[in-house]
Amino acid sequence: HLVTVALGGGFVESELLAEVRTAYSYRTLGDDEWQWALDFVVNGGDALHAYPEYKRISLDDGRYVVGDRQIGTRHRLSIGTIVGDAxxxxxxxxxxxxxxxxxxxxxxxxxxxxxxxxxxxxxxxxxxxxxxxxxx
Incomplete structure (x- = not known):
């Protein structure tokens, strides 16, 4: 979800966290859990930080966005969105x-x-x- 929202114009961390917590299943999401998820999509987490393709979003002027077109295309395809086909x-x-x-x-x-x-x-x-x- 973090990558999808970042791809759709980006997000401010505090605003997206508040939105995510409005979902019943994430109403008790802790700050540590949120930071783990955010770190995973920003840096690839502890296990994948050495691989650039797992650094899917980055902070740009206060908003998390997908800055790499190839990562954006790969994400859209993996969630079932058809990209650029006539x-x-x-x-x-x-x-x-x-x-x-x-x-x-x-x-x-x-x-x-x-x-x-x-x-x-x-x-x-x-x-x-x-x-x-x-x-x-």
Missing amino acids: QIEVRYLNGPSLGTIVENFVARLKPGDRFLFAGRVLELVRVREMTAWVRR
């Missing part, structure tokens, strides 16, 4: 647009393949001009 429209052959999907996913499909999208099982008919044409 989006293409998913549209029924004779109907409305259903939304967008990651181009990389569609590129692995062949016409006739079925996939789940927006709660519907769809069949890919073709991909043309950044649109995936589908039917039920």
